[in-house]
Amino acid sequence: MTLPETLQPLQGLLMISAFILGTVVGSFCNVCIGRWPAGESVIKPRSRCPKCLNSIAWYDNVPLISWLALGARCRHCKAPISMQYPIVEGLTGLLFLAVYWRFGLVFAAPVYMAFCASMVIVTFQDLADWTIPNEITFPGIPLGLVLALAGMAWGESSGLRVTDVFDAMLGMALGGGILFALDRITVFILKKPGMGFGDVKLLAMVGAFLGWRGTLGTLVIASMLGSMVGIATILYFRYFGDEADADTTTEEPEAAENQKTEKEATSSDEEITLEGHYLPFGPYLALGAVIYLFIGPEIIEAYFSIIVPAPEPIILYDGMELL
Numbered sequence: 001m002t003l004p005e006t007l008q009p010l011q012g013l014l015m016i017s018a019f020i021l022g023t024v025v026g027s028f029c030n031v032c033i034g035r036w037p038a039g040e041s042v043i044k045p046r047s048r049c050p051k052c053l054n055s056i057a058w059y060d061n062v063p064l065i066s067w068l069a070l071g072a073r074c075r076h077c078k079a080p081i082s083m084q085y086p087i088v089e090g091l092t093g094l095l096f097l098a099v100y101w102r103f104g105l106v107f108a109a110p111v112y113m114a115f116c117a118s119m120v121i122v123t124f125q126d127l128a129d130w131t132i133p134n135e136i137t138f139p140g141i142p143l144g145l146v147l148a149l150a151g152m153a154w155g156e157s158s159g160l161r162v163t164d165v166f167d168a169m170l171g172m173a174l175g176g177g178i179l180f181a182l183d184r185i186t187v188f189i190l191k192k193p194g195m196g197f198g199d200v201k202l203l204a205m206v207g208a209f210l211g212w213r214g215t216l217g218t219l220v221i222a223s224m225l226g227s228m229v230g231i232a233t234i235l236y237f238r239y240f241g242d243e244a245d246a247d248t249t250t251e252e253p254e255a256a257e258n259q260k261t262e263k264e265a266t267s268s269d270e271e272i273t274l275e276g277h278y279l280p281f282g283p284y285l286a287l288g289a290v291i292y293l294f295i296g297p298e299i300i301e302a303y304f305s306i307i308v309p310a311p312e313p314i315i316l317y318d319g320m321e322l323l
């Protein structure tokens with residue numbers, strides 16, 4: 001990361017600021033994750049305790065710190081506050097710090113901070129609600145294209161990964177196209193519910209931000225992570241199957257979990273179809289996109305420099321070419 005000489009003494013301060021900004025944005029991400037699935041506004045009512053509906057004072061809403069200070073419980077009714085809040089805040093803080101560290105003080109830094117924050121929302125909303133918010137993907141797709149256009153005008157000094165709008169358009173079309181085709185194949189040929197249209201829009205957005213290489217890179221990383229987790233889960237249940245079942249039942253009586261199990265219990269048919277077929281692929285795509293953002297192009301470059309070595313120099317000797 002490069003910083004002008006005169007700004008070097010501010011390095012530590014800038015890093016701390018990036019982290020704190022990330023935790024504040026992460027706090028807003030929590031609001032989005034909680035309200036978007038219910039179709040509620042993320043601005044209008046102040047933050048409230050979901051149990052006792054008392055509004056949360058500013059001093060009880062400081063990212064990370066308030067959760068610890070309150071001992072993970074509401075000040076008024078002592079209802080437990082989910083671990084998701086500090087996890088999302090801390091994670092967003094670390095991602096903002098990493099973006100600043102990786103890209104520096106450039107136009108691309110706030111762009112990729114926002115991109116990482118939206119991937120955090122996608123991950124946690126898909127895990128909790130099995131949906132990927134249109135509130136992210138609908139504006140995200142055109143925004144990615146506009147930013148590539150800006151990168152085209154601005155060039156390398158913008159710090160943007162994609163500085164060619166055609167690359168962004170190809171990435172978007174490829175991302176949407178591959179997953180749309182996969183979805184149709186599963187529905188019409190395998191006669192199973194597809195992977196979900198949210199994933200199609202998500203990979204189209206990732207492609208608009210990261211180009212066609214980014215689309216493929218994200219898909220490869222996501223599939224690898226998905227299969228590793230899949231294999232680990234199968235092995236875990238094979239060897240610790242009974243204990244794992246016992247664990248999940250004791251964890252069940254959490255406030256939010258309860259609602260979900262009640263909803264599922266009322267329609268057991270629906271439960272089977274969702275449980276059996278829906279693959280929450282969003283978190284893997286989001287993580288794949290973030291990994292690609294930070295190190296993807298460098299990995300591709302290193303890979304090709306290994307398998308395609310630089311051409312041997314042609315030695316001219318007495319006017320003859322020796323290869």
Ligand SMILES: [Zn+2]
Nearest residue numbers: 049052074077
């Ligand atoms: Zn409360």
